[in-house]
Amino acid sequence: MTPVLVVDNLETRFGSGAGLVRAVDGVSFSIDRGEILGLVGESGSGKSITGFSILGLIEPPGRVAGGRILFQGEDLVGLPSERLRRLRGKKIAMIFQDPMMTLNPVLSIETQMVEAVLAHDAVSWKEARERARDTLGLVGIPSPEERLKAYPHQFSGGMRQRVAIAIALLHRPDLIIADEPTTALDVTIQSQILFEVRRLATEFGMALIWISHDLGVVASLADRIAVMYAGRIVETGFTDDVLDRPAHPYTRGLMDALPANAARGEKLRPIPGLSPSPLARPGGCAFRTRCFAATEICQQEPVLQGGDHSFRCHHPLPAGVAA
Amino acid sequence: MTVFVIRRLMQSILVLAATAVIVFIGVYAIGDPAEMLIAPDATAAERAQVEASLGLDKPLPVQFLAFLGNALHGDLGRSFVFNQPSISLILERLPATLELALVAILIALVLGIPLGLIAGLKPRSVTDETIMTGSILGFSLPNFWQGMMLVMIFSVWLGWLPSSGRGPTGHIFGIETSFASWEGIRHLILPAINLALFKLALVIRLTRTGVRETMPLDFVKFARAKGLTERRVVLVHVLKTIMIPLVTVIGMEIGSLIAFGVVTETIFAWPGIGKLLIDSIMRLDRPVVVAYLLVVVSLFILLNFAVDVLYSILDPRIRLGRN
Ligand SMILES: Nc1ncnc2c1ncn2[C@@H]1O[C@H](COP(=O)(O)OP(=O)(O)OP(=O)(O)O)[C@@H](O)[C@H]1O
Numbered sequence: 001m002t003p004v005l006v007v008d009n010l011e012t013r014f015g016s017g018a019g020l021v022r023a024v025d026g027v028s029f030s031i032d033r034g035e036i037l038g039l040v041g042e043s044g045s046g047k048s049i050t051g052f053s054i055l056g057l058i059e060p061p062g063r064v065a066g067g068r069i070l071f072q073g074e075d076l077v078g079l080p081s082e083r084l085r086r087l088r089g090k091k092i093a094m095i096f097q098d099p100m101m102t103l104n105p106v107l108s109i110e111t112q113m114v115e116a117v118l119a120h121d122a123v124s125w126k127e128a129r130e131r132a133r134d135t136l137g138l139v140g141i142p143s144p145e146e147r148l149k150a151y152p153h154q155f156s157g158g159m160r161q162r163v164a165i166a167i168a169l170l171h172r173p174d175l176i177i178a179d180e181p182t183t184a185l186d187v188t189i190q191s192q193i194l195f196e197v198r199r200l201a202t203e204f205g206m207a208l209i210w211i212s213h214d215l216g217v218v219a220s221l222a223d224r225i226a227v228m229y230a231g232r233i234v235e236t237g238f239t240d241d242v243l244d245r246p247a248h249p250y251t252r253g254l255m256d257a258l259p260a261n262a263a264r265g266e267k268l269r270p271i272p273g274l275s276p277s278p279l280a281r282p283g284g285c286a287f288r289t290r291c292f293a294a295t296e297i298c299q300q301e302p303v304l305q306g307g308d309h310s311f312r313c314h315h316p317l318p319a320g321v322a323a
Numbered sequence: 324m325t326v327f328v329i330r331r332l333m334q335s336i337l338v339l340a341a342t343a344v345i346v347f348i349g350v351y352a353i354g355d356p357a358e359m360l361i362a363p364d365a366t367a368a369e370r371a372q373v374e375a376s377l378g379l380d381k382p383l384p385v386q387f388l389a390f391l392g393n394a395l396h397g398d399l400g401r402s403f404v405f406n407q408p409s410i411s412l413i414l415e416r417l418p419a420t421l422e423l424a425l426v427a428i429l430i431a432l433v434l435g436i437p438l439g440l441i442a443g444l445k446p447r448s449v450t451d452e453t454i455m456t457g458s459i460l461g462f463s464l465p466n467f468w469q470g471m472m473l474v475m476i477f478s479v480w481l482g483w484l485p486s487s488g489r490g491p492t493g494h495i496f497g498i499e500t501s502f503a504s505w506e507g508i509r510h511l512i513l514p515a516i517n518l519a520l521f522k523l524a525l526v527i528r529l530t531r532t533g534v535r536e537t538m539p540l541d542f543v544k545f546a547r548a549k550g551l552t553e554r555r556v557v558l559v560h561v562l563k564t565i566m567i568p569l570v571t572v573i574g575m576e577i578g579s580l581i582a583f584g585v586v587t588e589t590i591f592a593w594p595g596i597g598k599l600l601i602d603s604i605m606r607l608d609r610p611v612v613v614a615y616l617l618v619v620v621s622l623f624i625l626l627n628f629a630v631d632v633l634y635s636i637l638d639p640r641i642r643l644g645r646n
């Protein structure tokens with residue numbers, strides 16, 4: 001099967017000189033039609049920036065400094081802005097982290113949905129409105145006809161995120177990038193939305209990149225997982241493989257920190273230390289300052305090894321150590 | 324919304340009542356009303372007669388009611404100079420002032436919003452620096468100096484435009500206006516520009532700041548992610564957002580244009596209420612000054628009210644209230 005999206009050695013940077021931040025530092029992955037890829041990592045590891053890079057939404061002083069983003073065979077890096085605009089929302093859609101900030105507070109839901117339809121399709125306002133209404137119904141918003149007239153502040157956080165999802169679904173895109181869409185919501189709403197998005201992705205055969213800092217969420221949802229640390233993917237593979245046999249100490253650390261994996265009464269085991277500042281990342285393996293298995297050789301950059309299940313580590317954990 | 328309008332209307336009436344009390348105290352209670360209301364060159368007999376007819380022997384509350392009654396009938400005394408009710412003098416001149424103020428604010432908006440947008444979209448570019456330098460000049464050079472320069476350049480050196488007086492007026496839709504003839508418009512240009520310059524600088528700054536603050540917000544990024552054209556993102560999402568604070572400030576500025584157009588009206592011998600005020604102060608024509616005070620305060624209250632209503636119409640969060 002040809003993948004919908006191939007990201008190849010993507011580099012996205014901010015600033016320059018001493019202030020240079022390599023937010024995304026050589027990231028590669030691919031995703032097939034109908035597949036769900038979970039992108040996991042701590043805050044600041046470069047997950048959102050990876051998503052924005054794909055959509056061409058990096059603003060100065062940021063820039064995509066290298067690599068390729070092949071979407072259905074076409075390289076999006078350096079594509080003319082008008083061509084990119086035609087893909088955005090139409091073929092590739094994105095859902096943002098904070099539903100309270102995603103919708104424009106001074107425009108009605110109708111305006112914000114209809115304009116999204118009209119940006120790509122030459123239909124009448126009435127037709128666009130009907131499509132908007134049907135899509136609101138699809139994501140589980142009660143009485144969509146009336147809700148169209150409402151403004152964002154009249155919705156709860158969960159309902160706003162459903163509106164944002166509906167907007168993403170308006171054109172039945174081939175790829176949806178969901179950037180921690182449930183992080184800001186409470187647990188019940190979170191699982192409803194997870195369930196809903198999964199159902200819709202399967203129903204429409206859409207590829208889905210689900211970004212999260214919560215390995216637990218991704219584990220229940222994704223077909224494949226990519227674990228990010230300090231701008232790099234440190235381990236990737238099928239969800240079961242990665243979770244059954246984590247090879248990278250960082251992945252293992254994320255798993256140990258999950259409440260579900262701690263035996264009853266036992267304390268959680270968070271990863272010691274803090275994420276390195278993006279301005280002063282250690283050379284070699286960026287994780288070595290926090291890694292229990294680090295040795296001398298870790299001062300050299302580990303290469304990606306393995307096939308379907310690959311990792312970047314000089315001392316991969318032996319199979320069978322998973323909790 | 325209706326409740327809101329009624330509430331604001333009540334507040335306006337309260338403020339007006341408070342103003343009436345203050346004017347009353349200022350003119351009747353503290354000062355000697357006879358001094359205020361009787362021409363300085365009146366004979367003793369005339370003075371005694373007026374004092375009796377004003378009921379100055381009665382207790383203060385009764386005097387206040389009488390003052391209020393007179394004010395409500397539009398009687399605020401007669402001008403010594405013109406021997407005509409002071410209020411009708413003011414109302415006669417008001418259209419000239421209103422016309423000047425409205426044209427000035429239009430110039431400020433029509434030029435200021437696009438310039439502010441351009442500057443805000445390309446911060447620190449040459450265009451931005453040029454526009455902002457211009458706006459600093461508009462702010463910091465004294466208004467009378469700007470006016471004199473305008474006269475010097477466009478009337479004296481180039482001889483393009485008249486520098487003094489209101490040209491011929493005509494009636495359009497029953498309103499007396501300079502726009503009825505080209506000669507009238509020619510007389511309006513220089514004073515309107517002079518009055519507009521400061522507000523133009525203000526509008527540019529407000530717009531630029533608004534753009535700079537709005538552009539990095541999530542909903543702008545989301546609008547782009549939907550595939551909207553940059554044009555729509557800026558002209559609908561960003562502009563509509565910054566219009567709300569802009570309308571509030573500009574609404575109040577119209578009031579100050581009317582009240583403080585005094586300088587411009589004096590430089591250009593524009594026959595409005597500002598020039599009348601200065602003339603009246605010079606000639607100690609106190610009834611006119613009192614009438615001016617009440618009329619201008621009423622205008623401020625009216626504008627304040629209009630701005631509040633407009634503000635609530637523009638901002639759905641106020642118009643529709645919380646859930
Ligand atoms: N405008 C910017 N200027 C400079 N650096 C930036 C900018 N935006 C992001 N970065 C850097 O890029 C890095 C990755 O940011 P990103 O938002 O992708 O993290 P994330 O993995 O999505 O984290 P979170 O879970 O907090 O959303 C951060 O370390 C940050 O320092």
Ligand code: SF4
Nearest residue numbers: 285288291298313314
């Ligand atoms: S390379 Fe070394 S420091 Fe990095 S994760 Fe592997 S063992 Fe730890």
Ligand SMILES: [Mg+2]
Nearest residue numbers: 047048049097
């Ligand atoms: Mg993020």
